[in-house]
Amino acid sequence: MNNVKEGHVKPKVSVLLTTFNHEEYISEAIESILDQSFTDFELLIIDDGSRDKTREIITRYKDSRIKCIFKKNEGPSIALNTAISLAKGQWVALMSGDDISHPKRLELQLKYAELNDSKAVFCLPQLIASKGHRLDDSFLPVLYGKRCISKEDIFKRLFFEGNFLCAPSCLINIDVFQKAGLFTEASLQLQDFDMWVRLSKHYKIDLMAERLLFYRLHENNLSGHKQYNRTRFESLMIYKTILDNTSWEFLNACFPEYISYRSYNDDIELEIDKTFLYLQHPLQMIRLIGVERLYSQLSNPPIKERLERRNFSIKELFLLTSSIDFSRLLNA
Secondary structure, eight states, rough: OOOOTTOOOSSSEEEEEEESSSSTTHHHHHHHHHHHHHHOOEEEEEOOOOHHHHHHTTTOOOOTTTTEEOOOOOHHHHHHHHHHHHSSSEEEEEETTEEOTTTTTTHHHHHHHHHHOOSEEEEEEEEEEESSSSSSSGGGGGGGGGGSSSSSHHHHHHHOOOOSSOOOGEEEEEEEEHHHHHOOOOOSSSSHHHHHHHHTSSSSSSEEEEEEEEEEOOOOOOOHHHHHOOOOHHHHHHHHTTTTTTOHHHHHHHHHTTSOOGGGTTTHHHHHHHHHHTTOOOOHHHHHHHHHHHHHHSSSSHHHHHHHTTTOHHHHHHHHHHOHHHHHHHHH
């Protein structure tokens, strides 16, 4: 039933439901939004060139709140950016065609965002299998961990642990895209991780403890070998610039144990601190970015002088690179 008042032009929330070959799940996804307790929304369904019966199923729904966009297959980022450009709501709720929203998801997330002055609110997902039965959190442990209470906490955890925020559980104020930009169109696997990194540099992000999304795990969204390769590549691209456009004050708040007090208002020292921060990462692939930076910085006389003040010279770089198994890293 459509409970939106007649003549209401701009809904408060735009639900962006992206889908690709979700014929088995798309009905549950759509109906979980139409059945929300909060009704002042529009539902933008973006079919990214599905080759199964997804489009046929979508067109069966005649609710006036639904707007359908059928496009050629270009990947999730372009689909999301297309939807954002068409959204009329002040708030955007992300949703996938294979997941299910709790009936009070929009109501509770919007209330939380407004009470806590948040620009983006996530919730914990309840994992479900392809047929809908519940799964233990251990199937995707990265989504569950310590609570973050500030944007600095969020950024620090994103840096050291990777993406722990469940994209289709996100409610986000549409204004943030003006500063953070849209999703990176070339990204097929980690477009959400890239976005959360950019958001966390500027805005307060909250993670609700309530489980308001049923996040489905099935063979098509679990990483296979090709997806794993793409994920590693995109991860490397994100990490190469993850510390760009960050101030000494922000990095010091995020990583006080690793950032030198000497970096304040000193661009050279700040860049050196960023280099050594990469070397603290648990993944060797990301530490390699720090090694590459050292290789370049030691060829720059002013930076080389500062590094030597920190007792790091070409000799230390030689010892560092001798300890890395590059053949194993490159063939992993």
